[in-house]
Amino acid sequence: MEQGDTAIPAEFALADVLSHVDRKDIYLVIHDKVYDASPFIDEHPGGEEVLLDVAGKDATNAFEDVGHSDEAREVLEKLYIGNIKVMNIGLVLMSQASDKKSRPKAKTAIKSVGALVDADSGTNYIGVFFIIGAIVAFAAYKYMQKTTDAQHP
Numbered sequence: 001m002e003q004g005d006t007a008i009p010a011e012f013a014l015a016d017v018l019s020h021v022d023r024k025d026i027y028l029v030i031h032d033k034v035y036d037a038s039p040f041i042d043e044h045p046g047g048e049e050v051l052l053d054v055a056g057k058d059a060t061n062a063f064e065d066v067g068h069s070d071e072a073r074e075v076l077e078k079l080y081i082g083n084i085k086v087m088n089i090g091l092v093l094m095s096q097a098s099d100k101k102s103r104p105k106a107k108t109a110i111k112s113v114g115a116l117v118d119a120d121s122g123t124n125y126i127g128v129f130f131i132i133g134a135i136v137a138f139a140a141y142k143y144m145q146k147t148t149d150a151q152h153p
């Protein structure tokens, strides 16, 4: 799919992107957009290693630091497949998971964060916590009021 298409772009959860780290199936996140770099990996003038290093992760800094040309950005457009669904905290966790060992940990963390805010999951846990917190705070306020009144009738 091209970026200019009228069709609604696909949305990817960070956990989905993290599972595409193979040289034949490699996704990168650049500026919160998801790119399938698999068809380009053999042609990349910077080599495949650098792409594999950022596979399934936020490659924004790596991509920008090199100072890629406009031509490179046009190639990138052709590899565009969708947008990132979850918020940036997940990207931060992903970027920190620089080696393969720590990736599963980041994946679990991303999933739990995603479950809290993911509208598709059906339950808005943050909303529930907020309401319970408000009820407890109100009850505490009423209780304090009562005890203060009892002391100073």
Ligand code: HEM
Pocket: 028, 035, 037, 040, 044, 045, 046, 047, 050, 051, 054, 059, 062, 063, 066, 067, 068, 069, 070, 071, 072, 073, 075, 076, 079
């Ligand atoms: C899918 C994403 C990417 C695309 C489409 C892409 C495309 C290109 C293109 C077309 C060039 C030739 C020079 C230019 O036109 O700027 C290039 C060079 C280069 N790229 Fe990428 N690139 C991507 C991601 C990355 C990443 C994540 C890195 C990580 C460091 C990287 C590192 C390099 C380097 C070091 C060169 C210079 C190679 C040389 O001149 O010897 N690229 N890239």
